Amino acid sequence: MALVSNHKFLSSNPVIRNIACLTGLKRPSSPRYVGMKFFRENSTWELDVKRCPCDLEFIDYIKDLGIEGKNIFHFGTGVHHIVGLENQKLDVPNEIIGITAAVPEHQAYVKLVLKNPDLAKYYKVIFADIYTLTANTLPRFDIINLFHLCEFYLPENSKITHHNDASLLQIFIDKLNPDGKIIFYSGSSAWGATKSLIKSLEETGQIKQVHEYKSLVVYTKA
Ligand SMILES: C[S@@+](CC[C@H](N)C(=O)[O-])C[C@H]1O[C@@H](n2cnc3c(N)ncnc32)[C@H](O)[C@@H]1O
Known part of the structure; x- marks a missing residue:
């Protein structure tokens, strides 16, 4: 939990970032865990009326x-x-x-x-x-x-x-x-x-x- 609440640690830690990038975060919806660079390069938000109307x-x-x-x-x-x-x-x-x-x-x-x-x-x-x-x-x-x-x-x-x-x-x-x-x-x-x-x-x-x-x-x- 301590790790999860510390997004600064997560996004600046290359190991965690690589894991995040390789797993379900290929199209991250937030830069918090993957850092701005990865987010910028990969994020694509589709229209999703249930999640975000x-x-x-x-x-x-x-x-x-x-x-x-x-x-x-x-x-x-x-x-x-x-x-x-x-x-x-x-x-x-x-x-x-x-x-x-x-x-x-x-x-x-x-x-x-x-x-x-x-x-x-x-x-x-x-x-x-x-x-x-x-x-x-x-x-x-x-x-x-x-x-x-x-x-x-x-x-x-x-x-x-x-x-x-x-x-x-x-x-x-x-x-x-x-x-x-x-x-x-x-x-x-x-x-x-x-x-x-x-x-x-x-x-x-x-x-x-x-x-x-x-x-x-x-x-x-x-
Ligand atoms: C969760 S998506 C929602 C998109 C859209 N409003 C919708 O509801 O379908 C968040 C949007 O904010 C943009 N965004 C996130 N961080 C941003 C930032 N720092 N500066 C500008 N745009 C940003 C993303 O690129 C994305 O288009």
């Missing part, structure tokens, strides 16, 4: 609330890119910037755009570690989803990133347009940690909850 719920949210022509940030595209593909079908698509830290997921995006160049008009996918983004590299948004906040931060990478989860959340709040919404996913494996960050921002009067939609929790600037 957030992207499908986000699409339903956009459709149900008639959200069109807005600027959207989307944390964690998956290999399926369903958010970009469904957005493209709207009468007035939103302009979405998605992010993935996984090469296969980014390659899937490149292939989709080569087949369907219209996709890139409204859906751009950055290959980057979200913790390296800064106020200078981000525009303002009407809607920001941080579905996977607190799931993937690796403290051992702090020298090559700019943020941890708390400071990342802060720059995204600062990037919200007036009346903009920031949306979290209560089914996240790190929902406990995310909820604590949200609570402290609510307590300091920075954000307030607007509503819930399925497993999504929607906030705005207070």
Whole structure:
């Protein structure tokens, strides 16, 4: 148990890392046990409505609330890119910037755009570690989803990133347009940690909850 709770030891230990890479973690869903390099090179997240319905719920949210022509940030595209593909079908698509830290997921995006160049008009996918983004590299948004906040931060990478989860959340709040919404996913494996960050921002009067939609929790600037 001590080993399992110490992900820094696991991801920096070459023997453990090799075992992790050779066994069931060929397509790791988290960098925690395999390290960022292996995760980046190999991770591919397929659409899985039972394990992770957030992207499908986000699409339903956009459709149900008639959200069109807005600027959207989307944390964690998956290999399926369903958010970009469904957005493209709207009468007035939103302009979405998605992010993935996984090469296969980014390659899937490149292939989709080569087949369907219209996709890139409204859906751009950055290959980057979200913790390296800064106020200078981000525009303002009407809607920001941080579905996977607190799931993937690796403290051992702090020298090559700019943020941890708390400071990342802060720059995204600062990037919200007036009346903009920031949306979290209560089914996240790190929902406990995310909820604590949200609570402290609510307590300091920075954000307030607007509503819930399925497993999504929607906030705005207070
Ligand atoms: C569990 S998958 C979920 C994908 C999608 N939202 C879904 O529900 O099907 C997590 C996503 O977050 C991305 N991700 C993980 N760590 C990241 C990081 N540090 N920076 C940017 N994206 C990251 C992964 O590449 C992947 O696309």
